[in-house]
Amino acid sequence: MQEISxxxxxxxxxxxxxxxxxxxxxxxxTGAFIVAAVLSLVxxxxxxxxxxVAEKLRGPSAAHWLGTDHFGRDILSMIMVGARTSxxxxxxxxxxxxxxxxPLGLWAAARQGSLVDEIIMRANDLVFAFPAxxxxxxxxxxxxxxxxxxxxxxxxxxxxxxxxxxxxxxLTLWTREYIxxxxxxxxxxxxxxxxxxxPNIMNLLIVQGTxxxxxxxLADAALSYVGLGAQPPVPSxxxxxxxxxxxxxxxxxxxxxxxxxxxxTVLGLNLMGDGLRxxxxxxxxxxx
Amino acid sequence: MNRLMKxxxxxxxxxxxxxxxxxxxxxxxxxxxxxxxxxxxxxxxxAAAAIREVTYANIFQGLTRFDANGAIIPDLAKSWDISPxxxxxTFHLAKGVKFHDGSDFSADDVKFSLDRAxxxxxxxxxxxxxxxxxxxxxADPLTVKVTLKKPNGSFLFNMAWGDAVxxxxxxxxxxxxxxxxxxxxxxxxWVKGDHVELAKFDGYWGAPAKLDKVTFKFISDPxxxxxxxxxxxxxAFPMFPAAETLEQFKSDPRFQVIVGNTEGxxxxxxxxxxxPFDNIKVREAVAHAINRKExxxxxxxxxxxxxGTHFSPQNPDYVDLTGQSNYDPEKSKALLKxxxxxxxxxxxxxxxxxxxxxxxxxxxxxxxAKVGIKAEISNVEWAQWxxxxxxxxxxxxxxxxxxxxxxxxxxxxxxxxxNYKSDAYKKIMAELSSATEPAKRSELxxxxxxxxxxxxxxxxxxxxxxxxxxxxxxxxxWKNQPTxxxxxxxxxxxx
Numbered sequence: 001m002q003e004i005s006x007x008x009x010x011x012x013x014x015x016x017x018x019x020x021x022x023x024x025x026x027x028x029x030t031g032a033f034i035v036a037a038v039l040s041l042v043x044x045x046x047x048x049x050x051x052x053v054a055e056k057l058r059g060p061s062a063a064h065w066l067g068t069d070h071f072g073r074d075i076l077s078m079i080m081v082g083a084r085t086s087x088x089x090x091x092x093x094x095x096x097x098x099x100x101x102x103p104l105g106l107w108a109a110a111r112q113g114s115l116v117d118e119i120i121m122r123a124n125d126l127v128f129a130f131p132a133x134x135x136x137x138x139x140x141x142x143x144x145x146x147x148x149x150x151x152x153x154x155x156x157x158x159x160x161x162x163x164x165x166x167x168x169x170x171l172t173l174w175t176r177e178y179i180x181x182x183x184x185x186x187x188x189x190x191x192x193x194x195x196x197x198x199p200n201i202m203n204l205l206i207v208q209g210t211x212x213x214x215x216x217x218l219a220d221a222a223l224s225y226v227g228l229g230a231q232p233p234v235p236s237x238x239x240x241x242x243x244x245x246x247x248x249x250x251x252x253x254x255x256x257x258x259x260x261x262x263x264x265t266v267l268g269l270n271l272m273g274d275g276l277r278x279x280x281x282x283x284x285x286x287x288x
Numbered sequence: 289m290n291r292l293m294k295x296x297x298x299x300x301x302x303x304x305x306x307x308x309x310x311x312x313x314x315x316x317x318x319x320x321x322x323x324x325x326x327x328x329x330x331x332x333x334x335a336a337a338a339i340r341e342v343t344y345a346n347i348f349q350g351l352t353r354f355d356a357n358g359a360i361i362p363d364l365a366k367s368w369d370i371s372p373x374x375x376x377x378t379f380h381l382a383k384g385v386k387f388h389d390g391s392d393f394s395a396d397d398v399k400f401s402l403d404r405a406x407x408x409x410x411x412x413x414x415x416x417x418x419x420x421x422x423x424x425x426x427a428d429p430l431t432v433k434v435t436l437k438k439p440n441g442s443f444l445f446n447m448a449w450g451d452a453v454x455x456x457x458x459x460x461x462x463x464x465x466x467x468x469x470x471x472x473x474x475x476x477x478w479v480k481g482d483h484v485e486l487a488k489f490d491g492y493w494g495a496p497a498k499l500d501k502v503t504f505k506f507i508s509d510p511x512x513x514x515x516x517x518x519x520x521x522x523x524a525f526p527m528f529p530a531a532e533t534l535e536q537f538k539s540d541p542r543f544q545v546i547v548g549n550t551e552g553x554x555x556x557x558x559x560x561x562x563x564p565f566d567n568i569k570v571r572e573a574v575a576h577a578i579n580r581k582e583x584x585x586x587x588x589x590x591x592x593x594x595x596g597t598h599f600s601p602q603n604p605d606y607v608d609l610t611g612q613s614n615y616d617p618e619k620s621k622a623l624l625k626x627x628x629x630x631x632x633x634x635x636x637x638x639x640x641x642x643x644x645x646x647x648x649x650x651x652x653x654x655x656x657a658k659v660g661i662k663a664e665i666s667n668v669e670w671a672q673w674x675x676x677x678x679x680x681x682x683x684x685x686x687x688x689x690x691x692x693x694x695x696x697x698x699x700x701x702x703x704x705x706x707n708y709k710s711d712a713y714k715k716i717m718a719e720l721s722s723a724t725e726p727a728k729r730s731e732l733x734x735x736x737x738x739x740x741x742x743x744x745x746x747x748x749x750x751x752x753x754x755x756x757x758x759x760x761x762x763x764x765x766w767k768n769q770p771t772x773x774x775x776x777x778x779x780x781x782x783x
Contacts, residue, residue: 049654050654051582051586051651051654051655053581053582053585053586053651054585056585056586070532070586070647071586071647071650071651071654144666145666145667227667231664231665231666231667232649232650232653232665233650233653233657233665245510245511245514246510246530246532246533247532247533249533249536250532250533250535
């Protein structure tokens with residue numbers, strides 16, 4: 001009986017998700033870039049690193065849909081491979097944030113007011129107090145530029161975001177009757193956090209995850225723009241923009257397309273996050 | 289009401305007057321853009337060309353100097369006599385010369401500076417310039433006698449280098465941060481990472497400079513350089529880093545584009561002392577893997593002349609050896625196989641900030657990849673490059689332009705960052721330094737060029753052009769760069 005109602009609920013959730021315009025549009029945009037990134041693993045129109053100076057700065061044409069850059073590389077291929085780098089950096093760094101931040105937040109909530117709680121949350125405040133991008137620049141400057149160091153740098157700043165969110169949400173749940181019931185039944189703090197609290201804050205984490213994902217893509221673009229992200233010849237959106245900067249009057253398409261890629265991906269992720277929040281938030285749902 | 293009107297009129301006039309002053313003031317000040325910041329400001333103890341680009345002919349002067357076309361003209365020595373055997377040079381110094389610290393310039397300072405440069409513990413980057421000096425004697429306060437060990441046909445040329453300038457013994461300790469010379473401009477201050485400021489020196493002995501203030505601003509990022517020139521924050525950028533924007537400047541009446549030559553031999557340097565580049569076959573393979581035209585078109589937007597050896601094509605003794613290291617990827621692959629690297633290898637490619645290196649490096653890495661050599665690019669800052677690559681010799685490959693004129697002797701130096709050691713080459717250099725007969729010198733210069741090309745010491749890419757942008761109203765900038773310098777003494781704003 002209970003099983004059936006749950007599946008019904010889930011089905012309706014998916015249906016409702018796609019009735020939401022912002023979610024659908026966001027899903028479409030994000031999906032397109034993820035497909036492009038995955039596709040680039042097996043196929044791109046041209047080799048994204050193949051230089052052919054004779055064909056430099058060509059505008060969009062049938063041969064090169066999005067034109068070529070100052071070395072004659074195909075911009076579409078570069079954007080596809082760049083999507084892979086950007087998405088990988090953002091995905092892994094959000095993963096670091098969730099993997100480290102959520103357990104820390106749950107731990108702090110379970111021991112609310114204790115020394116552990118204080119240490120975890122003050123450490124979070126400390127990380128929060130630094131401008132994220134500056135520290136990311138510092139990290140990559142010390143350990144050398146590259147995609148891996150960019151991931152670590154961005155990932156570190158995702159930890160406090162998720163720790164705070166998890167703690168805040170968990171604290172309100174710890175006062176609920178079913179948690180009391182679980183405690184009476186003899187479950188320990190770890191089991192309660194994993195079995196009862198985590199599933200109930202999942203929706204919040206997913207929404208925050210999509211938003212952090214888009215911020216991660218922006219941070220990766222910013223780092224590679226200043227030359228601290230993925231190193232040449234691996235294409236990255238940020239560096240494509242940086243390279244295009246002095247040629248903007250000569251070949252505007254060089255700046256336009258990678259710029260549009262960044263904007264559309266970030267927009268897509270934010271719309272998706274917005275749509276998810278509308279769906280998950282029961283208050284908003286009722287008011288509709 | 290009337291009073292209010294009067295007040296407002298006065299205020300308007302005042303405002304107008306104050307708005308006009310900067311326009312007048314700007315005509316005697318200039319801001320010059322440079323890509324690289326000098327590590328210090330003492331040209332007698334540092335190899336970086338940027339030091340000379342700030343100080344040469346502005347702060348410091350030597351006995352002789354280069355003019356805008358590379359000819360040797362008198363400077364602090366207003367004339368000289370050479371003994372018939374070519375061993376004794378008697379320099380007659382200019383009268384009334386003062387250092388910026390107020391002390392008088394005399395023959396003692398010349399003796400001090402030359403002796404300091406050639407001392408065994410000297411930190412001069414070009415000690416070879418002074419190697420033939422046997423003694424420096426003061427005849428009277430305005431006459432110096434320099435005796436050579438053997439005749440040296442290029443002694444007056446050597447004395448024109450930025451490394452051979454005359455310093456004030458009084459301020460020698462602070463030369464690196466507060467340079468004191470005899471030139472038309474005196475040092476004012478240096479904001480590290482941003483700019484160096486010079487001001488007109490009122491006690492200058494020669495024709496006074498036309499500008500009151502010169503600021504050298506350091507902008508390594510090409511797009512920032514472009515924006516700075518466009519916005520008028522920088523009035524002249526003699527070695528402009530974004531060649532792709534030159535067309536745009538040409539069509540803009542506010543600017544003038546000055547394209548000339550430099551002595552900059554741009555090379556892909558290989559660490560001859562380290563595997564795999566200790567093998568000549570590998571170096572030859574690299575040379576054949578590189579397509580110079582593609583690099584010049586891609587990184588320099590067509591500005592640049594291909595070179596096949598470490599010598600400037602403007603020089604009448606230049607030998608075109610580009611054919612010897614022509615673009616031939618098949619030959620390159622075959623050579624790699626012979627050298628025992630059928631599947632190639634992985635090396636690092638360290639790139640300093642100038643765009644010829646950063647952009648050229650991307651193209652070279654792609655070209656090397658085609659023959660199986662994986663070059664991992666790492667971009668390094670200028671100070672890091674000087675420290676790691678130039679001083680520490682900790683590199684596999686790097687790209688750099690050597691902008692000093694006639695610097696073939698660097699290949700004979702034991703401790704130079706190429707790690708190239710060849711007795712045959714050293715012999716040619718030794719003969720060259722004692723040869724005075726022009727035909728013999730020319731022959732030796734050609735032999736030397738041939739030798740380094742035969743040994744494939746480095747991959748020789750192209751002669752760096754001088755692509756400069758300046759405000760159209762600025763007059764007197766050098767078209768060519770016969771030596772690293774931004775001589776501001778004759779520069780002025782017209783109208």
